[in-house]
Amino acid sequence: MKAFAFSLLTLLSFAGTxxxxxxxxxxxxxxxxxxxxxxxxxxxxxxxxxxxxLEKSLAYEKGVQAATxxxxxxxxxxxxxPAKTSAEVLRTAVQKTxxxxxxxxxxxxxxxxxxxCCKKTTGTH
Numbered sequence: 834m835k836a837f838a839f840s841l842l843t844l845l846s847f848a849g850t851x852x853x854x855x856x857x858x859x860x861x862x863x864x865x866x867x868x869x870x871x872x873x874x875x876x877x878x879x880x881x882x883x884x885x886x887l888e889k890s891l892a893y894e895k896g897v898q899a900a901t902x903x904x905x906x907x908x909x910x911x912x913x914x915p916a917k918t919s920a921e922v923l924r925t926a927v928q929k930t931x932x933x934x935x936x937x938x939x940x941x942x943x944x945x946x947x948x949x950c951c952k953k954t955t956g957t958h
Contacts, residue, residue: 869898872920874909877933877953878902886951890930894918909934 878887884902887909891900896917902909911923927934931943931951944952 868914868916869912870915870920871910871912872923874911874924874927874934876902876907876909876927877939878904878907878909878951879953880904880950882948883932883951886947887927887930887932891923891926894923894926897923 876883876887878884881904884904887902888900891897891909891911894913896914897911898914899912900909909927913923924934924937928937928940929943931939931945931947933939933953
């Protein structure tokens with residue numbers, strides 16, 4: 834009887850661990866607030882000035898709750914309300930700020946207005 838109870842307990846432990854392992858990555862990738870979505874864009878940002886510029890620009894976009902740029906990886910993470918905006922609108926906002934968003938090139942006029950240190954070819958920060 835003890836062997837049966839031990840086997841049952843072990844089986845339940847493995848089942849619980851497997852269930853946690855399957856849900857953990859999903860929970861980590863999903864936003865904290867219900868009713869929000871998260872999108873990430875690979876940008877052409879090169880320095881902390883780029884970080885400040887992008888985060889401030891996205892903060893003014895309707896429906897955006899948070900925008901954070903990781904400068905070393907150049908990945909901009911945006912948490913937003915999908916009832917108020919979309920990933921495509923946010924990608925366009927990144928472009929209009931003067932930065933590439935994924936494989937879509939920055940708006941030329943906005944890029945020209947960036948400080949020299951923020952431009953892809955001469956970024957030295």
